[in-house]
Amino acid sequence: MKKHLLPLALLFSGIPPAQALDVGDISSFMNSDSSTLSKTIKNSTDSGRLINIRLERLSSPLDDGQVISMDKPDELLLTPASLLLPAQASEVIRFFYKGPADEKERYYRIVWFDQALSDAQRDNANR
Template identity: 30%
Template sequence: MMKKMLFIGLCGLCIQPASAVYFDSIIYDMDASKDFISRPLVNDTSSNNLYTISAYKIARPGNGNERPVPGQDKDLVWSPLLFTVQANGQEYFKLYNRGPGDDIERYYRVIFKETPVTVFPWRMEQKKLNIVPSVSMSTILIVRPRKTRFQYEINEATGTIKNTGNTFFRVILQKGCNGD
């Protein structure tokens, strides 16, 4: 048992801190009054990386295995399609909503594919294979309806809040001034 703990401890000393792309949020929301949002994508690695963006409409956010909703290919567009971010740098991307101006909230899974920019040396013998890792990460975009209706019901007896409107809202619970 002691050897096992020593081995795990030594392995922990060899672990390097992880560096990768990161976003300022896992979930983005686009307000009803906006046609687009612009957000930073930060590369905190020591190498330049190439990024591509893709997205598809989903019925509701879930565990990442949502099925795409067919026929909604042009409702959400993005820019740029392909871009590089310098080592320890950041670039902005934009998501444009071109969907209908109705009272329905829409959800999209936005996927970012990261590939290191690598130069391979020229070789006389071209039979060797070069492998470049590629990582995909995703976020959720919630597009609020153009005709937003914030509405809710509070049941103090059961301590529940029910959303009866057509868009999400966040609830922040805090104790009162007297600690109640």
């Protein structure tokens, strides 16, 4: 078994790292004494990307958490919600909490959709 691990390791060591949209840490926290949060996203690819961002409120951060409606439509805002990110570039996304100022924990999911600009142009041409 050990004989096969070395050739396998050597085989995979020659694979270049995957290039993709880097959104940083999976989890981010906004303390109760703050109402803003910033996340830097990076495009490590060699082509521009169209990025759309959507927010969902969750009943729980666990696997069985369900998407629930926000108390107000402007409970959590972000800017920009969509952007064109050039190759090898980065951008700061800002989140603004405008909901109730109480001691209740709330959970949100940030949903990132990214698409190569060449794919987006092809999709628009087919419409």
